[in-house]
Amino acid sequence: MAKAHENHREDVIGRANVEDTPELLSYYDDLEKYHTGALWTVANKIEPWEPKSQSVPVVWRYKDLREHVIRSVDLVTPEKAGRRVIYLNNPGRTDVAAAVGWIYAGLQVMNPGEVAGAHRHSASAIRFIMEGRGAYTVVDGHKMTLGGNDFVLTPNGTWHEHGVSAEGTTCLWQDGLDIPFVNAMEANFYEVHPDLNQAVGYAVDDMTKTWGNPGLTPSTGKWSHGYSPMFKYEWEPTYVALSKYAGCTEGSPFDGVMMDYVNPTTNGPVMRTMGASMQMLRAGEHTKAHRHTGSYLYHVAKGRGYSIINGKRYDWQERDIFCVPSWAWHEHVNLDDRGDACLFCLSDLPVMRALGLYREEAFADNNGHQPIL
Template sequence: MTGPSTIIDPRDDVLGRSRVTDTPELEAFYEELAARNAGAFWKRANAIEPWEPATRYRPTLWRYAEMRAMCLRALDLVRPDEAGRRVVTLLNDSDAGRENVAVCGWLFSGMQAMRPGEITPAHKHTASAHRFIMEGKGAYTVVDGHHITLGANDYVLTPNGCWHDHGVAADGEVSIWQDGLDIPLMNSLETNFYAVYDQPAQTAAYPADDLPLTYGGAALRPEGVAAWEKPYSPVMVYRWEAVRDALLNLAKVSVGSPFDGHMMRYANPLTGGWALQTMGAHMRMLPGGFRGKAHRHTGNVVYNVARGRGCSIIGGQRYDWQTHDIFCVPAWTWHEHVNLDAAEEAFLFSFNDFPVMEALGVRIEEPFPKNDGHQICAS
């Protein structure tokens, strides 16, 4: 095409942005470049260097009642030893989500159900993983020989490169949990490795729950044990009751955040940093009747409603949620949370890719500047 290049964003019609007028000579030049596996940067500069982040992902909500039924159907259709991991994948409602097998951004998520006596064969991978337990009894994981028991609303780590298997004790109950991994990120970096253990399951090499019992004491560090030198949290599992009580105690002495209510980070107690290197997680408590203000930030967040009912306004659209519904907020998208119960607290678990944003120096956040901090809801 000849004539002035189309300016999609009016802001691009300024010195410093690409606004080249194509000519027949330039068109011929472009063809010569293409024949040499090259191109003219100014043809795509404005698109690949946007004024602000432009997400390819959409806010998406998964109803727990519906997804729970899908997970239970999978129990009858596929054996865990055949599937490797019998996970129902949560795909973002976007082309990018389906293409990258992503829940939001470079994050993966799925839901997994297991019957009593079943195991997921032991394996390891480059991708880091963590899990949020939604229901059941008797679930456990074994990570590098450490046997860890799991209960509802517990948050457990499976750091990258660690041998791990999962299961439900024979005297337990059907258990369901949400997986979160950085598989899309590892694949984009072309660093993903996978290996299977030489036995179906590991033999525990330590007393049950040795790591959380050793390192899980708030503000306490154990003496007389070997120094922990691994780059992830030694706690391994964060118990729901302790997290809930910590938030209730925080609420006694703090008004909390105008955006997130009272919020706790699942942290490495030895460093104060994130529990994993590439993914972070929080639990937030929204007081009864809480109406948060809107903000946005770089980085993607996936939420799981640990308890309560409410709604979130994401990109101007309302999404109602209740216990164990899952929803996501794509990067740089305005969002605000509301607790629709006037008397009872709501608890929102979430995981994110903030550690990557911080390591790269690109974690940025800003409040909504209009309408007293609230979006105009389109629905």
């Protein structure tokens, strides 16, 4: 007797709806022998009407996590652990260790005078500073000094290492990588630097000083890599930019006053597989709801408020991290009536756009606001 086979039926015109019969089950057995199957048994499963994300919305609260991150300093040595990092493990994505979608994120801690070994990999990374003084990163010989809310790139294929100067304090930061995505694409390579650490070969912060100037580019500069030469984006000019822009835009109904971090040589995303933005929610602002494809990881850079994601309220304050899965409805609220709130967002939007997979929709009812479930 033929064994059972999966069969996803829908009673809708244009969709597969074939009942199992002994003859068909036997046929399915035959197909299996040749590493094949009958499409109509799985068509409705693999061609859904719309995306249903495997990720779930989560808020990772800094007040919960901070002590656990710091505890790791006592529990493991850098030599044995490589890096002391607590990673964010979305309940729907534990199989790939992702925070949301195909994006990995972690909280890392480092003491003054420490430096991690240099390595490189096909995965691309960003680092967003949360607290402490003296953090720095070296990328292909370029050293960058880092302060709170600064954002640094360590792109695909670049040698990189993170450290904290001996004069600094204990530093914590968020890492963000496309490791799950690059693994899924079966394209991840990893190398340890032959000297374990790299020599610094340029003036400190040279890439930002050279490429991070408004409307100006070095006359003799050439850049042909697929990522931004402006390796570091500092918080202070970012906040100034948002404030200036806020003075001459109505903003987006869904996102307030929002700017994308860009590769200055292309005005495109900072890296090909991950993009980042910073958005300002003005005092008391409550945005309208929309949804779009792509996976989004928010880091509260300033202020406090809440987001409603698929009809549920998630409160957040400075340093909290939360995610919005693909095609989830979401809207944001700044709970401060006097000051602004700022959200840093890391996403795979560049992938969605480059491949023609981006799509968005506004919430039509209730003046654009979701009912809270």
